[in-house]
Amino acid sequence: MVSSPAMQISFKLISLILSLIISSACYSQTLQLGVSSSLRWYSLSSVAVADSNGKTSFSNINGSVDISGMNRPLWILLDRGHFQYENLETGVYAQLSDLDSLGGRVALNRYFDTKHLVAWHALEMVREKVLSTLPSLQNISWFDHQQKVDLKYSDGCNAVWDGTALSFFTGDSTCQASSLIPDLAIHEYGHALLERISRRPVADGQDYSEGFSDSLMAILGHDPLFGEGLYTQRINSHIRDLRYLVTYPDGWRGVYSGSLIFSGVVWSVFSRLEKLLGAEQAEQICLKALLLSARNLAQDARPQIVEAAKLFNRYVGSSLQEIGKGELNCIGDSELAIRNIQVATATSCAYGRLADLDHTQLTSLNALASGSYPKSIEDNKKVKIHFLITKSGKQLSKAVVHLDVEHFFPDDVVINYEYKNKTYHLYKGIEELPIPSQLEIPLEHIGPGQFSISIEDHGNSFDGQLRRAPVLDLYWH
Numbered sequence: 077m078v079s080s081p082a083m084q085i086s087f088k089l090i091s092l093i094l095s096l097i098i099s100s101a102c103y104s105q106t107l108q109l110g111v112s113s114s115l116r117w118y119s120l121s122s123v124a125v126a127d128s129n130g131k132t133s134f135s136n137i138n139g140s141v142d143i144s145g146m147n148r149p150l151w152i153l154l155d156r157g158h159f160q161y162e163n164l165e166t167g168v169y170a171q172l173s174d175l176d177s178l179g180g181r182v183a184l185n186r187y188f189d190t191k192h193l194v195a196w197h198a199l200e201m202v203r204e205k206v207l208s209t210l211p212s213l214q215n216i217s218w219f220d221h222q223q224k225v226d227l228k229y230s231d232g233c234n235a236v237w238d239g240t241a242l243s244f245f246t247g248d249s250t251c252q253a254s255s256l257i258p259d260l261a262i263h264e265y266g267h268a269l270l271e272r273i274s275r276r277p278v279a280d281g282q283d284y285s286e287g288f289s290d291s292l293m294a295i296l297g298h299d300p301l302f303g304e305g306l307y308t309q310r311i312n313s314h315i316r317d318l319r320y321l322v323t324y325p326d327g328w329r330g331v332y333s334g335s336l337i338f339s340g341v342v343w344s345v346f347s348r349l350e351k352l353l354g355a356e357q358a359e360q361i362c363l364k365a366l367l368l369s370a371r372n373l374a375q376d377a378r379p380q381i382v383e384a385a386k387l388f389n390r391y392v393g394s395s396l397q398e399i400g401k402g403e404l405n406c407i408g409d410s411e412l413a414i415r416n417i418q419v420a421t422a423t424s425c426a427y428g429r430l431a432d433l434d435h436t437q438l439t440s441l442n443a444l445a446s447g448s449y450p451k452s453i454e455d456n457k458k459v460k461i462h463f464l465i466t467k468s469g470k471q472l473s474k475a476v477v478h479l480d481v482e483h484f485f486p487d488d489v490v491i492n493y494e495y496k497n498k499t500y501h502l503y504k505g506i507e508e509l510p511i512p513s514q515l516e517i518p519l520e521h522i523g524p525g526q527f528s529i530s531i532e533d534h535g536n537s538f539d540g541q542l543r544r545a546p547v548l549d550l551y552w553h
């Protein structure tokens with residue numbers, strides 16, 4: 077369960093506040109917390125101020141706290157019970173004596189205070205967004221337990237989740253303290269989260285785990301750059317760019333290139349949805365799909381990263397159907413399309429990066445076959461799929477049919493198509509070679525009107541399978 081903010085301040089905390097020495101500082105203006113620019117995405121919506129009577133006020137959605145009626149406000153609470161900070165110089169709270177009054181604003185000015193806020197706020201934000209996006213996760217008791225956070229683990233340029241605590245390194249001559257970089261807090265929380273929400277074990281350090289954590293960061297930050305600002309000596313201070321093209325299997329060089337195969341797909345989908353639906357809705361859809369795919373991914377599937385991307389696409393597709401925006405389809409291995417809205421090509425749909433179609437518009441995208449899949453292609457029988465093509469451009473420039481046909485003896489399979497009452501041969505299977513997932517139709521044999529594809533099994537042993545409805549892509553000028 078997620079309790080209200082007021083309940084999240086424990087009695088212990090309140091009594092601790094009361095027992096502390098009362099400061100004589102008194103601020104009667106609205107408190108605006110101006111903190112490091114590293115907090116570029118977050119409003120400080122959850123900051124609390126407590127006064128000498130134990131009264132607590134919480135900031136509003138804009139990060140403002142009205143402390144005018146308070147009796148000598150004393151403390152800003154940085155801990156609402158979800159994260160327990162270790163290794164702090166000043167304990168859990170920032171004292172008002174650490175604050176500067178700046179013409180109607182009060183800003184935290186001490187370095188360590190800023191540090192508390194960046195990591196604290198990033199962690200609170202990601203926890204809240206995860207639970208509100210997929211409320212069923214509230215049943216996992218881990219979310220109610222306080223997570224240990226060490227802000228000063230060791231010097232160096234890293235952050236780690238070790239299975240029990242989130243630890244931030246304090247930096248060195250080449251980098252800032254990692255607790256100052258929200259991306260890193262979210263990424264490490266992502267590892268902890270994945271361990272808890274996945275129904276099957278996920279090893280930290282694996283491609284999918286890294287890709288999941290980077291995706292979480294990108295979706296919540298609306299930003300494809302991971303770790304911006306960490307390195308102080310570099311021109312490009314980020315650690316990874318999710319727009320960088322890594323395809324499967326050719327581009328794989330190790331865990332972090334593997335992670336980009338997955339996070340690249342997530343970013344591609346997010347950025348397209350952001351353009352179509354706005355950032356807020358894109359965030360909701362992608363975060364939900366990310367969490368659902370993590371929860372339901374079959375970890376024994378190989379390669380996992382490919383299955384993860386497919387599952388993510390599928391969940392995004394079902395969200396789009398729910399809101400009536402069409403369907404996101406992986407077509408064959410090479411294209412991703414949001415039905416009737418937007419189309420992109422990918423070097424490999426589930427395994428690679430999407431790229432915009434170059435001045436080519438895909439205007440017809442139809443799989444008119446009805447019935448359920450997989451559909452058996454029995455010996456000496458055929459499955460026929462009909463399409464009704466309506467003209468939607470001046471001239472047809474390309475026609476591709478996308479198939480997912482499986483047969484133990486591929487040489488038994490023959491694929492034909494029919495247009496204007498004539499039948500044309502398209503493909504005959506070859507022994508031991510999979511049936512191609514895409515076949516191009518010659519332009520002289522296709523156009524407006526009825527068009528059909530037939531998949532025939534000419535053998536006497538083993539039925540074939542049509543694992544999903546063929547899709548016909550028509551490119552019009």
Ligand SMILES: [Zn+2]
Nearest residue numbers: 263267286289
């Ligand atoms: Zn990591």
